[in-house]
Amino acid sequence: MKQFQYTRALTQQSAIEAIAKPGTKIIAGGTNLIDLMKRGVTAPDKLVDINHLPLKNITATKTGLHIGALALNSVVSENSLVLQKQPLLSMALKAGASPQLRNMATVGGNMMQRTRCSYFYDTTMPCNKRAPGTGCGAMEGINRMHAIFGTSDQCIAVNPSDMSVGLAALDAVAIIAGKKGERRIPFTEFHRLPGDHPELDNHLAAGEMIVGVEIPDNNFAKNSYYLKVRDRQSYAFALVSVAAALEISNGTIKNARLAMGGVAHKPWRLFDAEKALIGKPATEDSFKQAAQIAMQGAKGYQYNSFKLKLAPATITEALKHAAGLA
Amino acid sequence: MEDERDHALPGSEPEAKDNSRRNFLKQSTLLTAIALTPGTAVKAAEMHVDEKIAAVFEKMPIKMEVNGVAHSLSVEPRATLLDILREQLDLTGTKKGCDHGQCGACTVHVDGHRVNSCLTLGVMASGKKITTIEGLAKGDELHPMQEAFLKHDGFQCGYCTPGQIMSAVACIREGHANSEMEIREYMSGNICRCGAYPNIVNAIQEVKEGGQAV
Structure with missing residues (x-):
């Protein structure tokens, strides 16, 4: 793994300032990021550890359920409010990864996880997502795990998250913070299709971070x-x-x-x-x-x-x- | 200072604090000398001399309690908890299998919760309490889960066993050992290539039903 500088953000403001610099990435659970760094798929110069920010809470609001971006996947899946109001989210979370990984992975990190397309992971292979312009190895390669909807001639990778499928179904809203304050976008519009820019997985702008998700109350x-x-x-x-x-x-x-x-x-x-x-x-x-x-x-x-x-x-x-x- | 280095444990890094300047001077003088001869420069590169110099400045101090013992360490930010346990603290019970969070051989408890130590940065575990397989037994008295693995032959080659046992203890503590199906689901993060799964499940069921404190 390439050496990097490690810093801890003690406030949301300092985290946002830090990630505005190129080559800087946020680390939360690290379950996907460390793996990608070990394989050389990504090699940030600086990691900003946000685990000390107060973004772990799960609370009922007047209109729904608020879940902080740093709430652990294991904690959310067994939270009594989640089980009572949104059992679908709990089921989706428990279907993902392993108990050990769910003890580390956060809600925000889960939203940010990259595809597990083997051509994306193998740095000796062409991949428009990892190295734009190099081509797509999967298109005419071993594409058993790949997409059947919304593909482009650049990329046929799939998003690997189970949690995100549950949140998309439940009309969740992603809460995003940046220099100009917070904005909210429907969960279904957080991730994007590959189009001509498969290197972009989502609509998060540079210098923005996920701070939470909200699920409106329902009768499901x-x-x-x-x-x-x-x-x-x-x-x-x-x-x-x-x-x-x-x-x-x-x-x-x-x-x-x-x-x-x-x-x-x-x-x-x-x-x-x-x-x-x-x-x-x-x-x-x-x-x-x-x-x-x-x-x-x-x-x-x-x-x-x-x-x-x-x-x-x-x-x-x-x-x-x-x-x-x- | 030289004495300290001589007494360093095999496989452990010498502390970088006090002698860092001296090391830097020694190594940079070496670099200047070898820069003149391409052959030795290549050799220096092969020995990662430049990386070693950089590492002196890039290490960070961390504190963690491992199996009840407090440690103050100096680690590179990229060092995983797994590598620190094995290479700096000589706790080689925790195994490196895939090193990518797929096999569970590296499972340890951090503040009581099971995690993959291969995907945990040491700098992020600073200030936490770690329990490894070496921390389960009380002296010569094995932990009930270790006894049960022996009794039920919960392994063949044994490589996955420390991770299996750490996960098995967590599985009961979490309340996820109420049926064979639930045990299988909540032990799915630990792969056993010898296929000792039925015996592992039997061992966990016995400990769970025995009602002993884990």
Whole structure:
């Protein structure tokens, strides 16, 4: 690992000032960043440790749930407020990584984690995300784990986060701080598609940091489910995952939220499928129809075309679990 | 000063505080001399002389308590907790498997919580209490989880075992050892290439059901 300078930020203001300088990165849990630094994928000159900032709290507000950016994944997943108000988030978090990693990883860090595309990680391979302009090794390479939605001719990598899929489904808002103060953006607009700039994973500007997320209160707690399909039962990245949340009244769907992981460069919210579910009976037939709508525009590559069948099947299954039919 | 260096433990770095200026002078004189002869300059580069000089200035003081013993150390910011435990404190029970947070062989407890020490910077563990596999037994009396691993043959080659045991203790303390399925899920961060999983699960179940303090 390249040598770097290490400093501790004792105030949010000093952290923001420090990260405005090029070559400087924030470190929180470090579970992804240290790995990337060991492999030479990234080599910052300076790390700013923000773990001493007061951003760990999980609190109920008048309109929802506020979670500080430094709250640990393990703590959030077992927090009583989260379990009571947003069990889907807890399920998504528990589906990710290992207990040890969840004890280190933070909410903000989870949002910032990079793709696990093997061409991104292997510094001897071409990768437009790691080294813009070098090409995409995955496009015609081993692309079994890769995207089927929103790809560009530059990049077909997927966002690896489970937590973010849950937060995207739950209409969360990302709270971001910079020199000019705080701004709030919908979680679904935090991450971006690769387009012509696959090196950018999200819309965070230079000198900005995540300070928290907020989830508005909803009526999904009774009927929500996170289903993750992967190569082994635990501790593996998703081939396809689905966050499903329903509000059901007398067997009819009043409201629905759906998002998919492992299929795009960002958590893939299924707005059209959600609309199609509203007013329908909470049955397998309704779920299958919604799943077909969700797949519009999907495109498979040589080794990941199986996702074109796996994804709708996972959506249907997740909705059945959410509705209590499985 | 020379004596201090001679008494340094094998594999441990000498303290950089008092003799840093002297080392710098010695090494920079060396650099000036060898700069004239390309052959020795290459040799100096191979020996990372320049990096060693830089390291003297780039080390940071940290304090941590490891298995109940307080340590004041001088570490590079890039040194992981795993490397500090193994190479500076000679606590080689904690194993380096993948070194990328994928295998769990490096699992230790930091302030009572299990973490991957290969992905933890030593500078970030400053001021914390660390427990490694060496800190579980009380003298010659093994920890109940160590006894259970022996009884149930919870290993073959043994390389993953320290991490498995640290995780297993945490698994019970966290309240995640209530069924075979739950144990398997909450032990999934520890990989065993010999495939001793059924015996590891049996060991954890026995300790959990025995109700002993872990």
